[in-house]
Amino acid sequence: xxxxxxxxxxxxxxxxxxxxxxxxxxxxxxxxxxxxxxxxxxxxxxxxxxxxxxxxxxxxxxxxxxxxxxxxxxxxxxxxxxxxxxxxxxxxxxxxxxxxxxxxxxxxxxxxxxxx
Amino acid sequence: xxxxxxxxxxxxxxxxxxxxxxxxxxxxxxxxxxxxxxxxxxxxxxxxxxxxxxxxxxxxxxxxxxxxxxxxxxxxxxxxxxxxxxxxxxxxxxxxxxxxxxxxxxxxxxxxxxxxxxxxxxxxxxxxxxxxxxxxxxxxxxxxxxxxxxxxxxxxxxxxxx
Numbered sequence: 001x002x003x004x005x006x007x008x009x010x011x012x013x014x015x016x017x018x019x020x021x022x023x024x025x026x027x028x029x030x031x032x033x034x035x036x037x038x039x040x041x042x043x044x045x046x047x048x049x050x051x052x053x054x055x056x057x058x059x060x061x062x063x064x065x066x067x068x069x070x071x072x073x074x075x076x077x078x079x080x081x082x083x084x085x086x087x088x089x090x091x092x093x094x095x096x097x098x099x100x101x102x103x104x105x106x107x108x109x110x111x112x113x114x115x116x
Numbered sequence: 117x118x119x120x121x122x123x124x125x126x127x128x129x130x131x132x133x134x135x136x137x138x139x140x141x142x143x144x145x146x147x148x149x150x151x152x153x154x155x156x157x158x159x160x161x162x163x164x165x166x167x168x169x170x171x172x173x174x175x176x177x178x179x180x181x182x183x184x185x186x187x188x189x190x191x192x193x194x195x196x197x198x199x200x201x202x203x204x205x206x207x208x209x210x211x212x213x214x215x216x217x218x219x220x221x222x223x224x225x226x227x228x229x230x231x232x233x234x235x236x237x238x239x240x241x242x243x244x245x246x247x248x249x250x251x252x253x254x255x256x257x258x259x260x261x262x263x264x265x266x267x268x269x270x271x272x273x274x275x276x277x278x
Contacts (some may be wrong), residue, residue: 001170003168003169005172006161006165007161007162007163007164007165007168008161008208010160010163010164010165010167010195010220011154011157011158011160011161011163011164011216012157012158013160014156014157014159014161014219014220015153015156015157015160015161015215016209017156017215017218017219018149018152018153018215018216019153020215021214021215022149022152022153022214023149025153025171028215028218028251029228029251029254029255030232031215031221032218032219032224032254032255033121033221033254033255033258033259036220036255036258036259036262037257037258037259037262040259040263040264040266041262042238042264044266044269044270049176050199052182053182055254056168056171056182057165057167057168057170057189058164058168060171060186060189060190061163061167061189061190061193061220061221061222062164062219062220062221063219063221063223063224063255064219064270065219065221066221066224066255066259067259067262067263068251069262069265070260070262071262072264073202073263073265074187074264074266075210075266075267075268075270078267078270078271083181083271085267086264086267086268086270087211089267090260090263090264090267091260093187095192096188096190096191097185097187097190097191097224098192098226098256099192100190100194100195100207100255101194101224101225101229101252102228102248104194104195104198104225104227104229105128105198105225105228105232105248106227106232106244106248107198108198108199108201108202108229108232108233109229109232109233109236109240109244110240112202112233116238
């Protein structure tokens with residue numbers, strides 16, 4: 001059942017992105033930034049985690065979950081280490097995504113001739 | 117540059133920019149919003165479905181919890197996206213799907229990988245290193261600033277972190 005909800009919720013978040021681009025006429029960069037900030041604010045109100053529980057990868061794969069993870073890391077370390085945790089914890093959870101994107105993009109640039 | 121598309125009409129040079137905008141707007145093709153949204157829904161949903169399958173795989177094979185499995189899932193999706201971008205496939209999908217392929221985390225990896233490939237000719241440091249975050253940078257900057265502000269609000273109001 002979660003597979004169906006992953007498809008529907010993931011698809012709907014992408015439709016929101018498409019509407020921001022086509023109707024509000026934002027550039028792709030503005031659209032992505034808006035979605036990331038919305039994800040961060042949603043987690044600030046504690047709304048994103050229930051969505052992840054409900055839709056699984058449908059909520060954790062779109063870029064909104066990036067904002068959610070940034071806030072999550074900051075709040076976890078805020079609870080553990082106090083004030084300084086807000087700064088030290090921001091990239092705690094997202095490290096896997098950012099690091100692997102940097103590493104594999106760099107390897108691709110080393111070994112691949114651009115196509116298309 | 118034989119000037120074949122330069123019209124000798126004089127009114128195009130004297131036209132004010134507001135008039136030009138009005139005429140350009142009239143000839144702009146209407147965006148097929150419904151069709152674009154349908155495509156975005158289909159492709160975005162499919163990418164999330166693939167993510168769900170990978171997550172299920174990690175959960176059942178390596179006995180991870182949902183939270184533990186989400187990091188390797190994102191990493192696998194990013195590898196797939198980088199491979200598809202390297203072969204020029206992802207950009208073809210992106211042309212058809214619009215936001216459907218840009219909004220998932222694979223689009224984030226695609227923007228970094230294609231920037232790295234595109235600027236490879238300018239060298240490893242000045243090209244790949246400096247340009248990789250040209251598109252993805254705004255996402256990271258605004259995400260980080262938003263997370264910082266929210267963290268500070270939590271700290272000020274003394275709400276316990278999670």
